[in-house]
Amino acid sequence: xxxxxxxxxxxxxxxxxxxxxxxxxxxxxxxxxxxxxxxxxxxxxxxxxxxxxxxxxxxxxxxxxxxxxxxxxxxxxxxxxxxxxxxxxxxxxxxxxxxxxxxxxxxxxxxxxxxxx
Amino acid sequence: xxxxxxxxxxxxxxxxxxxxxxxxxxxxxxxxxxxxxxxxxxxxxxxxxxxxxxxxxxxxxxxxxxxxxxxxxxxxxxxxxxxxxxxxxxxxxxxxxxxxxxxxxxxxx
Numbered sequence: 290x291x292x293x294x295x296x297x298x299x300x301x302x303x304x305x306x307x308x309x310x311x312x313x314x315x316x317x318x319x320x321x322x323x324x325x326x327x328x329x330x331x332x333x334x335x336x337x338x339x340x341x342x343x344x345x346x347x348x349x350x351x352x353x354x355x356x357x358x359x360x361x362x363x364x365x366x367x368x369x370x371x372x373x374x375x376x377x378x379x380x381x382x383x384x385x386x387x388x389x390x391x392x393x394x395x396x397x398x399x400x401x402x403x404x405x406x
Numbered sequence: 407x408x409x410x411x412x413x414x415x416x417x418x419x420x421x422x423x424x425x426x427x428x429x430x431x432x433x434x435x436x437x438x439x440x441x442x443x444x445x446x447x448x449x450x451x452x453x454x455x456x457x458x459x460x461x462x463x464x465x466x467x468x469x470x471x472x473x474x475x476x477x478x479x480x481x482x483x484x485x486x487x488x489x490x491x492x493x494x495x496x497x498x499x500x501x502x503x504x505x506x507x508x509x510x511x512x513x514x515x
Contacts, residue, residue, distance in 0.1 A: 331493060331505035332450065344500065372469040379449055386501040388437045391498055397438075 292316050293398035296382050301404045304370060306371045308392030310401045312363040320344075320386050321363040322395065323355060324379040332379055338363060341387050377402050407432055410496050412506035420514050423484050427509045428477040428487055429494030433450045438497035443490045444508065450493055453479075484513045 295316045302308050314321065324332035337345035338357040338400040348390045352374075354366040363380055411430045419425045433438075440454035454461060456468040456477045467480040477496075481488055491508040498504065 305481050331507050332503075333505075334502055337501065347502075377447075381472075388497065391455065392440055393501070394452055394455055395503060396452060402447075 293382055293396055295378075295381055295398040295401050298403055299402045299404075300400065301406065302373070303372065303406050304368065306370075307366070307368045309367065310365040310378055310380075310403075312365075313361055314363075314382040314396075314398075315361065316382060316396070317360075318382035318384045318396075319360055319364050320393075322381040322383075323358065323365050324354075324381065324397075326379055328378045328399075334341075336365075337386070344386065349357055359402065370403075372405050375403055375405045379398075409433060409503045410506040412509050413494075414507055414509060416497045416512050418512045419473070419484055420513055421484055421486060422455075423513075424482045425484055425511065426478055427492055427511075428476050428478050429496075430474075431496045431504075432475070432508060433496070433498050434472075434475060434488050436496045436498050439468075439470055440495040440503075441466075441479045441507075441510055442493040442494060442495060443476070444472040445490050450505075453492070479513075480499065484511075486513050486515060489513045 323335040326332045335349045336355045341357045356364040377400045379400045380398040384392045384397045441453040442450035443453045444450045460469040465482045493508045494506040495503045
């Protein structure tokens with residue numbers, strides 16, 4: 290059973306819609322991540338938050354806007370997406386960012402499967 | 407050269423067989439290494455971290471070869487339920503995971 294939850298499980302949106310993906314973790318982790326995964330491809334990092342501050346933005350288009358309201362929650366706000374943005378969006382968390390045994394092990398939520406029409 | 411490379415497979419093996427996967431990485435400064443399992447249309451699940459000394463968890467053994475820059479995963483006594491895609495992940499100093507493209511394993515009855 291995952292301790293990282295994501296809602297919704299599925300989302301269909303038009304190119305003019307605004308929607309949000311939500312992620313919550315209950316492990317007391319201080320680092321949280323958004324990934325995008327297309328079919329038959331590995332997950333690709335989008336954003337990293339550490340202690341509620343954005344640490345890494347992998348040159349993601351501004352139509353994706355992350356938010357970390359507190360250490361347990363991570364949102365991804367979507368606006369004016371393109372059909373090619375259709376993918377599985379995965380949230381993950383880890384104890385932190387520093388290297389070391391188990392400290393940066395990432396645990397993934399079940400993902401939101403997004404379809405942009 | 408890709409930063410992290412895996413043989414995509416599929417590896418088709420009979421039940422009870424031993425199978426091994428390798429994953430090569432290009433950044434010699436990489437410090438953390440992981441194996442994940444991903445079932446179709448599901449999220450990656452952490453299988454094990456890979457430590458310098460090697461580590462074992464039941465039927466699974468992971469090893470790191472820094473000199474040749476690869477990690478390996480050995481699965482002994484394969485079960486049907488082991489059928490999945492196995493992803494390696496390498497964490498660089500920039501705290502970014504780079505995933506390999508995954509190796510598909512099919513265990514046949």
